[in-house]
Amino acid sequence: MTFERPKLWTPTPLIYSSHLSGRIQDFCKTLEANGKVISWKNRRVLVYLKFESLHPPHSFKHRGISLFAYRAQEKYGKDVHLVIASGGNAGYAAACAARNLGIRCTVYLPKFSTPSTIKVLKEQDAEVVVIGSFYAETLEKAKEVVTTEEKAVLVPAYDDPTVWEGHGSMIEEIAEQLPPGKKPTSIFCSVGGGGMLGGIMEGCRKVGWEDVTITTLETIGSNCFHHSVLLNIPNASSDFATNLPPYIERLSSPLPMDTSKELTLAHFTSFHSAASGSLGASTPSLGVLQTALTRRGPVKPVSVQDEAVMLAALGFVDDHKTLVELACATTLVPAYFPEVLDSLKLPTPEGEADDIVLVFIVCGGFKVSSGDIPIWKKGVEEGAAKEGWSGWKVVVGDGQEIFVRN
Template sequence: MTVESNIDATGNFKLAAANRDMWLETPLIWSPHLSERLNSNVYLKLENLQPSQSYKYRGISHFVRLAVQTRGPSVHLFVASGGNAGLAVATAAKALGALCTVYLPVGASERVKQFFRTEEADVHVQGNGYAEALSAARVASESHSNGVLVPAYEHPTLWEGHASMITEAARQLPHETKPDAIFCSVGGGGLAGGVMTGCKRVDWDDVPLITMETSGSNCFYQSLSLNKGPFPGSPLSPADNTEVVHDAENDVNVARLSKITSIATSLGASIPAPAVVKMALTRKGGVKSVHADDGLAMQSCLRFAEDHKMIVELACSATLIPAYTPDLFNQLVPARADGRPRTVIFIVCGGFVVSLESLTKYQQIVDAHTHESTAWDVWCNGEQWKFLDA
């Protein structure tokens, strides 16, 4: 689906019956900067170009559209989110003429509130943190005669929508190439669930998936370590400040973090979707789970802005850490035995909670670290690695 088929002369979304899906087909671009740096063919799937500026619009607009279809135009959508999930719900609801109420935790900035109001969402500030905001949104949705609570990341309908980016990428890659790896960020697991679902659709289930988190928000990494699978000697003992929760439906253990310490707040799920953890543990191509210092994500954010003239959230730039750390990239994606260049895809997942002011702060933090030390800590499937600043 082209951008033109979705947008009318005034910039508003058409609601023609032919436009079954609301998301935009995003470009898959070859990056000359990163391809040269990594001696590989590096492609970027630009999900930051979706209407709400993040990949979340795919799955959430799919969920919202189905809710409107099944519940009628009087449906009232509720969501708890101070970030990209909430904005995706508000944007999709506005396009379909549905009512939307967003619950934000205390401390949400006026700038964030204004983003939601621009999309005509009703904004409520309630709860000290996401869990309390979610509880309030759930109560409100259940008390409404036609209310629907929209999940942020834990629902198969979301993964089905997100999977479309892989269907597109398989068609957009030249000469029907199968990539040597796909990189994506992971918080609660919504994007990873979509990527794995999409890979099954296009016969890429054997393609290695590399999931990236920051070290203060690594509930997915911790969850994989609690199960038999990719980590040597697993299951491992839980990390400090981590509660082990057994999900009987999927027969997996998941980690609930008692505190999120990463600055990459949009990765800040305290517990991942158990079904996505199960997918990762049983996937043919496997999953390499990586978490790294916030500083590396900041550095990648700055370098990506310089190279590609795009500003993305830290959650997105966490994905790009291997792109700007060649030694890490080579460790994660070994050279091909046949000597041909590797082909990889980085999902540029986007995000609207970013500013020029934040980039200035990131630069200060990166400069301070570089002054004190030239090494960065990275963990992959239970192993700790150190990499010098590239």
């Protein structure tokens, strides 16, 4: 049975940010005035924000999970039953997709889930099952249902080619929305398990941007992708690369298409970041990691301290009147602390008149409220008051450490 394909999502706006463009431009002028040679001299810096927070479930996950749900409906018909284990944005996206398509969805939540999370899911007509003391146990219960129901389908949160394909549509939109002749110098995104990064790389492939640099942002204490990248780079010899915290284990995994080769994954046994509610994947997607290590354009990982993310989130409220999750604000750290951009050594466009075009994916997330603002302010104040404080730590690439201040 086939179905007329519904409108799965509405294109989100790409907005030019005069605030952040000016902030970075002023930083470049300051460097130049202090006698530092900068590659971006006499270049305009243009910052664009892709507002993925404007989807109905408030995050980019609406794209890939909607496409996955639609194809599941094509395969199994209207009686398909979407099943997902997620206490976060993936579960909300699945519930919204199922409601849009008129199909059944059950979201399995661990026992520590909040009443507000249960409420938003039920508002989308999803069935909610609260079971399991931790996520892995909840996931196993969801898998049991899929094995016993003929038309039940387990919805992946991030590790699936169809999900990446759906997420990649944001890049196709950006290619159409940028002014004629403009191409990103770098695209910035946060990383949890890697679903959005997989989509961005797939989208770049489709539009001919395989050479575009992608800068990934994570918080220290939930940065499984950054550590996994370094574990697979032979010459990564920094202390950050070689001396892993006690909560990170090394796991070896053979590549699906070539079992004679394997990658090493950083596996987190616990998380130590305020953003881990959305960024806290135990390991990154193997397929996304493999593509990131082999694509033509570099993928530059960055890990940042929580307080720098809080400052970026607070700055975004002031500048763009938008409140976002810390997982989303992580992406914005290089815009609010341009010294991070400077340390990245991003490429300079070949044409002398070409602008520096920086695209930040405002990925969204529903777990945020006005009550978070005083918590973030307090966290920043308490962190800066600690004895010996020298700034908020940012780790770039293979272990270069810089410290930023507000």
